[in-house]
Amino acid sequence: MTPTSSPTLYDPIRVGDIDLANRIVMAPLTRNRAGAGQVPTELMLQYYRQRANPETGAGLIVTEASQISPMGQGYLDTPGIHTPEQVAGWKRVTDAVHAEGGRIVIQLWHVGRISHVSLLPGGAQPVSSTARAAKSRTFLQGGFFPVSEPRALRTDEIPAIVADYRRAAGLAMQAGFDGVELHAANGYLIEQFLRDSINDRSDAYGGSIEHRTRLLTEVLQAITAEVGGGRTGVRLSPITPANDAGQDSHAQALYGRAVERFAPLGLAYVHVVEGATGGARDLSDKGVAPFDYAALRAKFPGRWMVNNGYDRAMAEAAVAARTADLVAFGKAFIANPDLGRRLREGAALNAPDTATFYGGGERGYTDYPVLAD
Template sequence: MPVRTALDMLHANRASAGQVPNALMAQYYAQRANPATGAGLIVTEATQISPEGQGYLDTPGLFNSAQVAGWRRVTDAVHAEGGRIVVQLWHVGRISHVSLQPGGVAPLSSTATPAKTKTFIAGGFAEVSTPRALRTDEIPGVVAQYRRAAELAIEAGFDGVEVHGANGYLIEQFLRDTINDRTDAYGGSIENRARFLIEVMQAVTGAIGGGRTGLRLSPVTPANDAGIDSQAQQLFEHVGRQLAPLKLAFVHVVEGATGGPRDNAPFDYAALRVAFGAPWMVNNGYTRTMALDAVASGGADLVAFGKPFISNPDLGRRLRENAPLNELRPALLYGGGAEGYTDYPFLGAAA
């Protein structure tokens, strides 16, 4: 059975001024778009839904007309190759720095407690800034930003969106009791902590339909000082049951610690899959053998690859043929130009 692959793009930090996608990015995605050699589905790098949603230097946005035009160049290039592409909608919350925020103000979060982690700004890595907790009356405005970004995604030619609810960013800052210290309707109980995510997903699917909306989750990753929720299984199964009626296009789950051990904490992913009842995409350290087994056994409908797809634009073909992979050049992952981005070689002509 062939591997059903998705490209899960890491931050490349190569957007142009104004957080606008550019021609180099269009070339990158187009290289990986042909379903015969590349990805069956492309999930873009995380893309901020508002100026306040930015947490890293030179990441792309999707909240104004210039960004829509830039992304249209990307989607047109992908579709010309026969590919399909969804944009990952992102708000970093407290994983940001005042130098990246409009007016140099504090980042927004569920909490006023800073994360013990770093981000990338002009000049290099720096400790994230102390956030400001969103007022209850401000939360509907952020939900509306997700909805508007989804509408702009369709205008930009995307086949759909993936809401980024993973890796300790804003949505998880509401979800997890290790971060959320609120005493309003968005804090305390599982039902309250899940409220923000549920409202976001209802808004997005209300705008573009559940069939064009995916969700990324990472139930037990400690990424970005997220900690592990004291009732992680109950929390995420509650989310699944609440969102199941939306009939999502897919759920994209990071198993274990993002980019790290897959067994860092116990979690029943099969039970979560039942709760959602949606097409299931798995992620985190999958090899060819693991991916084949996951799909053949029915454990997953789709397997996402990140770093291997960066260094292998024809990863789909290489996996099918069990061909050697290009080695990644980690020093060139973030920022820069074509080197380490669009200059990785393809396999030679098929025999």
């Protein structure tokens, strides 16, 4: 039967195996406030709790990106999901979110070459698809600094990376998460294998599109074997230039094939960054051809989450037109813990304090005002 009315941003929806009270998603946001051992803190618990009630906040929270192993870390004070202490810290967070009636998934992260030797075990080199350094910067003690030169992963090392993703997904379930999101966007490890602008390999993980989509496929196969497709999402950013990720020579074909390969796994959702992450949606003035996101969506049977620069009107229109099932908001959720209520009521939004985005304490983190009752 054809639905008699259009869905709205505020309607409930089932996403894979997860029931959500609305279609408003808090996007993953790196805030650099983890404690010793990259363990989530009480302050982080309060931050997520503030945004968890679906009556005022998000229907779904996607956590800040969290490294799957010590070698996956790329920035100071980002949380991990690979030690018992981190699992226990995250369990306190998920319990708090669930007590508010919310749902939360963790974003699984390996930064690849976007790292610094000072962050890695024994001062190790970052690892990537390539030995070429990125023209990018990372957040360390004292501010932002150039990333270190990486080394290319040997072919025989890649199964261990896949195993790290699988183990992290299993630990996320122990920590009480409703699901996991694989970070395959923004120029980090998975995308370093996907794009031919970065991947200069000649083995089974480089060269053709089939080879370059192999790692993404193997990681998603491993994660879904561990936690189920219905509790797994993936984030893609087909044309973002983030972290020195040059454009792929055939982006539409590359990402189309990637979706075709993982579509049979029954993923809960695909989370797509449209345009430049945190920047322009249209990159035609940079010589980047428009990307056909509708054609990409047509290849995927699950829920479709859109991201990047959506305001209230755009989000409501996208859901009503069924061009998206869910809309993720980033900076707006930083400054507005009650963003869901503000969107529903058409209320004004707090402006974020950009000076407090990365690192620090409660200022610019848990002290933003909510609407008066």
